[in-house]
Amino acid sequence: MLANVNHPTRLVPIAFMAAIAIGTALLMLPLSHEGPGYAPFLTALFTATSAVCVTGLIVVDTPVYWSTFGQVVILVLFQIGGFGIMAAATLLGLLAGRGFRLKDRLRTQVERSFFEMVDARSVLRLILLVTVTVEATLALALTLRLHFSYGQDWAVAAWHGLFHAVSAFNNAGFSTYSDSLIGFQNDWLFLMPIMLAIVFSSLGFPVIHELQTRATTDHGRPWTLHTKITLLGTAIFLVVGFVTVLAVEWNNPDTLGPMGLGGKLLNSAFQSVTTRTTGFNALDIGAFNDETLAVTYLLMFVGGGSAGTAGGIKITTFFVLAIVVWSEARGEREAALFGRRISTSIERQALSVVLLSLALISLGTMVILSVTEYPLVDVLFETISAFATVGLSTGITGQLPPVAELVLIVLMLIGRVGTITIATALALGRGRSALHYPEERPIVG
Amino acid sequence: MLANVNHPTRLVPIAFMAAIAIGTALLMLPLSHEGPGYAPFLTALFTATSAVCVTGLIVVDTPVYWSTFGQVVILVLFQIGGFGIMAAATLLGLLAGRGFRLKDRLRTQVERSFFEMVDARSVLRLILLVTVTVEATLALALTLRLHFSYGQDWAVAAWHGLFHAVSAFNNAGFSTYSDSLIGFQNDWLFLMPIMLAIVFSSLGFPVIHELQTRATTDHGRPWTLHTKITLLGTAIFLVVGFVTVLAVEWNNPDTLGPMGLGGKLLNSAFQSVTTRTTGFNALDIGAFNDETLAVTYLLMFVGGGSAGTAGGIKITTFFVLAIVVWSEARGEREAALFGRRISTSIERQALSVVLLSLALISLGTMVILSVTEYPLVDVLFETISAFATVGLSTGITGQLPPVAELVLIVLMLIGRVGTITIATALALGRGRSALHYPEERPIVG
Numbered sequence: 001m002l003a004n005v006n007h008p009t010r011l012v013p014i015a016f017m018a019a020i021a022i023g024t025a026l027l028m029l030p031l032s033h034e035g036p037g038y039a040p041f042l043t044a045l046f047t048a049t050s051a052v053c054v055t056g057l058i059v060v061d062t063p064v065y066w067s068t069f070g071q072v073v074i075l076v077l078f079q080i081g082g083f084g085i086m087a088a089a090t091l092l093g094l095l096a097g098r099g100f101r102l103k104d105r106l107r108t109q110v111e112r113s114f115f116e117m118v119d120a121r122s123v124l125r126l127i128l129l130v131t132v133t134v135e136a137t138l139a140l141a142l143t144l145r146l147h148f149s150y151g152q153d154w155a156v157a158a159w160h161g162l163f164h165a166v167s168a169f170n171n172a173g174f175s176t177y178s179d180s181l182i183g184f185q186n187d188w189l190f191l192m193p194i195m196l197a198i199v200f201s202s203l204g205f206p207v208i209h210e211l212q213t214r215a216t217t218d219h220g221r222p223w224t225l226h227t228k229i230t231l232l233g234t235a236i237f238l239v240v241g242f243v244t245v246l247a248v249e250w251n252n253p254d255t256l257g258p259m260g261l262g263g264k265l266l267n268s269a270f271q272s273v274t275t276r277t278t279g280f281n282a283l284d285i286g287a288f289n290d291e292t293l294a295v296t297y298l299l300m301f302v303g304g305g306s307a308g309t310a311g312g313i314k315i316t317t318f319f320v321l322a323i324v325v326w327s328e329a330r331g332e333r334e335a336a337l338f339g340r341r342i343s344t345s346i347e348r349q350a351l352s353v354v355l356l357s358l359a360l361i362s363l364g365t366m367v368i369l370s371v372t373e374y375p376l377v378d379v380l381f382e383t384i385s386a387f388a389t390v391g392l393s394t395g396i397t398g399q400l401p402p403v404a405e406l407v408l409i410v411l412m413l414i415g416r417v418g419t420i421t422i423a424t425a426l427a428l429g430r431g432r433s434a435l436h437y438p439e440e441r442p443i444v445g
Numbered sequence: 446m447l448a449n450v451n452h453p454t455r456l457v458p459i460a461f462m463a464a465i466a467i468g469t470a471l472l473m474l475p476l477s478h479e480g481p482g483y484a485p486f487l488t489a490l491f492t493a494t495s496a497v498c499v500t501g502l503i504v505v506d507t508p509v510y511w512s513t514f515g516q517v518v519i520l521v522l523f524q525i526g527g528f529g530i531m532a533a534a535t536l537l538g539l540l541a542g543r544g545f546r547l548k549d550r551l552r553t554q555v556e557r558s559f560f561e562m563v564d565a566r567s568v569l570r571l572i573l574l575v576t577v578t579v580e581a582t583l584a585l586a587l588t589l590r591l592h593f594s595y596g597q598d599w600a601v602a603a604w605h606g607l608f609h610a611v612s613a614f615n616n617a618g619f620s621t622y623s624d625s626l627i628g629f630q631n632d633w634l635f636l637m638p639i640m641l642a643i644v645f646s647s648l649g650f651p652v653i654h655e656l657q658t659r660a661t662t663d664h665g666r667p668w669t670l671h672t673k674i675t676l677l678g679t680a681i682f683l684v685v686g687f688v689t690v691l692a693v694e695w696n697n698p699d700t701l702g703p704m705g706l707g708g709k710l711l712n713s714a715f716q717s718v719t720t721r722t723t724g725f726n727a728l729d730i731g732a733f734n735d736e737t738l739a740v741t742y743l744l745m746f747v748g749g750g751s752a753g754t755a756g757g758i759k760i761t762t763f764f765v766l767a768i769v770v771w772s773e774a775r776g777e778r779e780a781a782l783f784g785r786r787i788s789t790s791i792e793r794q795a796l797s798v799v800l801l802s803l804a805l806i807s808l809g810t811m812v813i814l815s816v817t818e819y820p821l822v823d824v825l826f827e828t829i830s831a832f833a834t835v836g837l838s839t840g841i842t843g844q845l846p847p848v849a850e851l852v853l854i855v856l857m858l859i860g861r862v863g864t865i866t867i868a869t870a871l872a873l874g875r876g877r878s879a880l881h882y883p884e885e886r887p888i889v890g
């Protein structure tokens with residue numbers, strides 16, 4: 001299917017697989033394992049894949065199973081993975097013009113793509129700058145809180161602070177606590193900085209770049225459609241997640257039930273923020289009502305902004321298709337938003353990403369269903385979480401048989417590098433077939 | 446959303462609702478109820494909706510709960526419903542040209558739509574002719590079999606034969622037997638004629654019309670893309686269903702397990718044919734493995750051919766989107782099959798039908814999950830079956846609370862008249878918005 005993929009796009013999956021291989025080897029060292037013995041191959045492979053793909057699904061308890069060295073390896077892996085995917089997505093986008101063609105340019109009145117406005121070096125510099133700034137600020141905030149309010153030694157506080165800061169910014173979702181952030185579920189000052197970092201980083205680099213450009217220079221330039229959709233879509237999904245958790249879990253004795261109003265609001269907000277791609281949890285996912293899980297499917301599947309550390313099909317993909325459907329339902333001849341028409345080839349890319357993702361998740365779910373006895377509701381949660389590199393789980397990951405673990409590994413890898421590789425391949429491969437067949441209109445619906 | 450729906454498209458839902466209202470009233474008569482008393486409102490409403498929408502979901506056991514008069518009412522309702530939907534879809538298609546516009550016509554080299562080649566009277570005549578011919582032939586075959594092999598009186602045999610013939614041709618799925626066709630699971634001579642009638646009728650009227658035209662006159666005309674996709678797609682889905690049931694259920698002690706090779710082959714074939722839209726069952730659906738149920742979801746969701754008695758999103762809708770994805774993945778600039786390009790507006794219609802259907806099924810599933818304790822796997826089966834007017838069930842329909850029954854009623858109605866109404870409304874409303882916005886290309890994936 002992708003026989004005509006050009007070399008640069010092949011590089012990304014190869015680089016990711018190399019990082020996973022090295023990570024697996026490091027995690028198999030006795031040094032990485034807490035106590036005697038060492039991690040078996042599949043456990044190390046799963047953990048390395050989950051880290052490099054910034055997923056955060058775990059088959060063993062991070063702080064209990066892995067030594068401090070092992071945890072540092074995991075930290076480095078998700079930092080490399082997060083930076084790698086952000087840089088790769090952006091650079092590949094630059095290289096391919098992501099669908100930009102001269103012909104299109106001439107044909108349409110206005111066509112602006114982020115990737116036409118930046119050069120490679122300035123991109124890498126800005127990614128690095130943003131990463132270091134946000135992570136350092138967040139690490140500082142968390143460290144201060146852990147030292148002064150939880151009485152941790154400076155060294156311990158700094159380690160936990162740094163780990164969660166890097167994990168948050170890269171949307172990795174790994175934690176040095178066995179119960180993720182449940183222990184902080186009533187701590188505004190710990191959760192709020194994390195939420196801010198997550199929302200910011202999950203916008204994706206093109207949006208961050210545009211925000212930065214407007215803040216420093218060039219105030220008068222109109223917003224790109226990409227940024228407008230991403231910002232508006234993020235706001236919509238944050239509200240949907242917040243309202244769902246708040247309304248459905250309000251009385252659930254195992255989640256929001258025992259909390260006061262402040263705790264209910266804080267935890268609904270945090271869950272909404274983290275569900276879309278990061279995968280921390282301050283509530284017990286396994287105790288959620290089915291309706292919350294169902295909305296969570298959607299939030300995880302959609303994910304965050306393009307060309308960032310967020311997973312899923314991406315917010316713009318979802319809204320491009322939603323706009324098409326909306327325009328169709330209104331009988332309009334073209335799909336448009338904010339006075340801009342959406343390119344037909346972008347519509348097709350969005351459609352392809354969604355349908356291929358659905359097919360892959362369905363296939364993975366089928367395989368896991370057939371080798372386990374877990375109910376569909378949990379298995380589907382696991383496969384969407386893996387594919388969209390979220391890392392939340394209803395709690396079954398650690399009990400899955402090897403075949404199911406392999407399925408999740410494949411889903412994590414394809415979910416992470418697949419969409420970006422395919423999208424770029426599409427853009428690069430485009431335009432070769434210039435045949436024009438006569439049109440026909442089969443009856444649909 | 447559909448405020449701009451033209452009058453003719455409003456007529457279809459109104460006619461269906463009127464038929465359901467009359468059916469409900471008739472079924473509430475004490476005469477319709479077997480034994481003393483009469484059916485409560487919700488039971489009558491559910492049954493009438495299921496019959497008029499040719500769904501076949503039942504909350505009470507047809508032969509036990511309803512008198513012969515009641516069963517005749519049901520028979521008449523699904524005959525009216527089946528004929529009505531076939532005629533309405535075809536006539537509305539004629540009226541709206543289903544997306545046909547002069548501009549398009551001038552722009553493209555070849556554009557052929559079924560709806561441009563026929564006139565209303567000849568359509569109604571042919572629908573009637575095909576209906577009577579197929580139903581009479583099938584009724585005769587079944588009656589003979591029931592009389593000579595099962596020793597039924599001529600009158601009894603004729604009644605059962607007629608009921609199942611009309612039910613099969615209209616893809617209604619109602620049966621005069623409590624266990625549907627499980628009692629005939631080893632009877633080739635009973636199941637084969639039913640299978641043939643189902644496959645034929647579920648092609649949809651435009652395809653049947655084209656087959657008839659080619660058989661009688663006009664042998665040289667090239668096949669329309671619609672017919673090619675429908676025939677090829679039908680074959681593909683029949684094979685997928687057959688292979689899945691055969692492979693997954695081979696050893697299941699409650700389904701194919703105890704059967705010989707002949708029985709296994711016959712019942713896999715029958716299940717594959719009936720699952721796509723009719724809803725008879727000769728096996729116990731509740732005993733199926735989860736993998737079979739998962740494939741069944743897809744088969745039910747896709748359904749049969751457009752503008753016929755089949756339900757679902759329709760085969761062409763599925764394949765139009767599949768072709769778009771396939772073309773994208775190969776880096777081609779346009780989606781084409783059999784040397785014909787697929788119209789962009791048709792792609793958008795197909796996308797809209799699928800996404801709106803998914804949204805509706807998800808919503809219905811959520812509501813039912815929240816008012817019952819049934820597992821997702823069963824509830825999802827029920828909602829897809831209702832929306833795609835299939836009528837299969839894992840066995841929970843009769844135990845659902847009133848709210849869940851209402852959800853299924855709404856799903857059946859929208860699933861039956863919704864897609865056709867929306868598709869026509871789209872086609873009629875099209876072309877008003879002539880604004881051309883500048884194009885923009887948000888990054889997706």
Ligand SMILES: [K+]
Pocket residue numbers: 054055056171172173277278279389390391
């Ligand atoms: K994650």
Ligand SMILES: [K+]
Pocket residue numbers: 499500501616617618722723724834835836
């Ligand atoms: K049916």
